[in-house]
Amino acid sequence: MxxxxxxxxxxxxxxxxxxxxxxxxxxxxxxxxxxVKPRFASSMDILLPPPTGQVVPNELTTPNIQSDAQILDISSKLLLITSGNVLRRTVEQENLHQLPEFNAAADTEEGMFDWLKPTPPASTDDGVVVAMRNLAKRIKVARQGGTYLVSISLWTRDPDRSVAVLSTLAQSFREELEATQTDLAKNASTALSNRLEELRLAVTQAANAVVQFRQENNLQNLGGTGSVNIQSVSQLNTLLNEASSRLSDVQARYRRLSQPIADGVVPADTLDSPTLVTLRSQYSTLKQQYEELALTYGARYPKLVSTRAQLGTLRAEMARETERSLQAIQVDLDQAENSVTTLRAQLEEAQKRVSTDDNSQVQLQELERNSQAKAALYDTFLKRVGETSEQQQISVSNLRIVTEPVPPEKRSWxxxxxxxxxxxxxxxxxxxxxxxxxxxxxxxxxxxxxxxxxxx
Missing domain, CATH: 1.20.58 (Methane Monooxygenase Hydroxylase; Chain G, domain 1)
Known part of the structure; x- marks a missing residue:
């Protein structure tokens, strides 16, 4: 027992x-x-209140006073402290990937007890990624109750290094918050710029539609002279009268030139060709010489025979030149007839359009209202693009460090x-x-x- x-x-x-x-x-x-290697922990307190004011008008990140939204905002920022971008900036600025404490592969010193250390497995990750993982394990983030006060603690093997890394972490976190706002403004600016180009094309098309409709319907207002259609009727009447008079002149010339030629000589009143004038003058002179020779000599006289041959040649040339003149006058005649026909058709069309100006004016007003509305929308987007572009240049963070990190007096472990x-x-x-x-x-x-x- x-x-x-x-x-x-x-x-x-x-x-x-x-x-x-x-x-x-x-x-x-x-x-x-x-x-055991000691650990030295350092801590800091930061304040992360929600946005309370606007730096520029129509700011993208406007304050949200809803409690649920504020909780989500502070929770997202707590997770952002240990995000990859923040950790990478901290590692690269402090060169933590070159320290054996954060990257075992960086330890190149040989010791007498190295044979006791296990061989690290082969890794495809670079030193920065390894240091980021080790740094994330050493960071503790805690929110103080229901406030916007956040405590961040970090430990390393060196007290001064703990302070330096923690300060860099806070600065990297601030830069990430500012980058978030900048990226938001940049994305919004890009989207607005793309939409702005579409609106610019729409405004241009609407303005061109107004101009084209005015031109097609001759709705330009000319003041006291009336509309374009009324003035066009008057102008077309004048042009038609001039074209008809020109057609009559060309027809008379064609009839005179196409009359039968006596003895191969073109009548003097039809000579509108310089070449024909020259040929007729030569023919008249040579004809006179031929008649004088014929009175004195016989028909077989050599010079008389030669003169007779030259007269035949001149008659042939005048006939060819007359034919060419007739063809040229025929072209002028066709053009004059086409001009008269076209002007008559245009005059009839203009007279019809005069009676339809009122209906066209209603459609024109609708097109003008559409163009003005699109132009106003384009101006609004253009102003908004300018504002978002300016916001990209302004990075404001509401992060405030209320307790700076200090070197720890003693080790934490x-x-x-x-x-x-x-x-x-x-x-x-x-x-x-x-x-x-x-x-x-x-x-x-x-x-x-x-x-x-x-x-x-």
Whole structure:
């Protein structure tokens, strides 16, 4: 039967063993504190209130006073602190990927106990990614109650490095917040610019439609002279009279030139061709010489024969030139007839349009209203594009650091040596007591042939 007195007797007899365990626990705890690399934690407090004002008119990020929206906003910003962009900026600015503390592959120094270290597995990630992962594990972000105050803590192996990395982390976080606003303004500006081009084309098309409709329907207002259609009727009447007079002149010339030619000589009143005038003058002179020779000499006289041949040649040339003149006058005649026909058709069309000006004016007013509406919308978008472009140049963050990080006075891990020693001694005492009692119970059970009796 196991009684309290027996247990105390067992402990008294095993007091030396318990003392050895306690001493060993204290020594191991102190040795652990001396061997383990220390951690130095630094912390800072930042304030992340929602936007409360506008820097420029019509700002994209307007304040939202809804409580649910504010909760989502602060929660998103807490996650943004440990985002990839923030961590990458911090690692690259502080060159953490070159420190063995954050990137084991950067440790190139050889030590006498390197053979005890396990060989790290091969990794395809670069040092920056590895350092980002290790940095993320060392960051703790906590929101203070229901406020906008956020505490950020970070530990490294060096107290000054903890402060530097934490300060860089806060600056990177600020830059990411500003980049978010800038990207929003940039994306909005790009979208508005694309839409602006579509609106510009629409405004141009609407304006061209008004101009084209005016031109097609001759609706330009000419003041006291009336509309274009009325003035066109008057002008077309004048042009038609002139064209008809010209047609009559060309027809008279064609009839005179097409009359039968006597003795191959063109009548003098039809000579509107310089070439024909020259040929007729030569022919008249040569004809006179021929008649004078014919009075004196016979028909076989050589010079008379030669003159007669020259007269035949001139008559042939005048006939050809007359034919060419007739063809030219025929072209003028066709053109004059076409001109008269065209002007008559235009005059009839203009007279019809005069009666339809009122209906066309109603359609024109509708086109003008559509053009003005699109132009006003285009002006609005143009102004908005200018505002969003300016917002890209202005990066304002409402982040405020209320508690700057300072170097820690003592390490955060492992605990102080005295505390480790006390803890080791206590752990050794407990382990010694458990070991002594377990040993005595084992021996007692073996003596009783592993039989246990219930106390009555």
């Amino acid at each position: 196991i009684t309290l007195a027996k247990v105390l007797d067992w402990l008294r007899r095993g007091l030396l063993i318990i003392a050895v365990f306690a001493l060993l626990g204290g020594v191991l705890a102190v040795g652990f504190g001396m061997v 492992p605990p102080p040596t005295l505390l480790l020693a006390v803890g080791g001694v206590l752990a050794g005492l407990i382990l010694g007591v458990v070991g002594v009692l377990a040993t005595r119970l084992f021996l007692l059970a073996r003596q009783n042939n592993w039989r246990f009796e219930r106390a009555s």
